[in-house]
């Protein structure tokens with residue numbers, strides 16, 4: 526297996542992986558999407574809500590706000606031994622929202638108004654500018670929100686990723702002797718894969734190709750051949766910002782390994798292997 530990083534930042538990683546089957550990378554993709562836990566608001570205790578938004582809708586919206594997550598400190602509620610309904614400092618974090626509509630105009634309540642309790646200052650919204658609700662003058666919202674670790678297999682609000690996809694590595698061949706430089710492949714390609722060089726089509730953005738074959742269909746000279754390497758994939762991962770991309774990737778690998786070991790152990794006990 527060979528990995529080549531194309532792009533790396535806090536929330537994003539793009540890479541080429543060679544010498545793997547799509548089945549393996551799909552298992553990893555599904556583990557990233559469904560099994561890596563992140564923090565999300567799970568219970569909301571509403572003290573006062575005189576806005577036009579129902580309590581249930583307000584609680585739902587709070588649940589969808591991505592929160593900064595520390596997987597090294599917090600544990601899943603079902604794995605915590607505290608037995609408390611609201612949780613303890615290891616399985617639950619508290620955030621507070623206390624806003625009143627100003628006297629003139631409309632007050633927009635943003636995610637930055639959802640303040641972490643002083644006991645867990647690191648658990649806070651990833652983005653400060655997510656609108657939650659609008660308040661008219663005098664309307665008021667006061668609530669306590671309890672955030673917990675969870676997995677997206679139970680509810681999508683616990684998904685750590687916004688983009689988690691892969692595609693085959695494209696292989697594009699241009700037969701120079703057949704190419705007349707008509708430029709039809711350039712006109713039809715929405716990914717700008719081709720350019721004209723010395724009167725011939727030339728590949729400049731091979732990795733951008735999404736294998737639509739539109740250029741092959743339009744080339745009257747049959748000068749183009751678009752194929753893919755079935756053992757090489759280009760992977761795109763972008764997180765909500767709750768966790769860094771490398772952490773989501775490494776956690777998914779760890780979870781897949783644990784699952785494989787548990788499966789093997791069962792097979793051993795049954796005497797299959």
Ligand SMILES: [Zn+2]
Pocket residue numbers: 602605606607608609612613614615616617
């Ligand atoms: Zn606990």
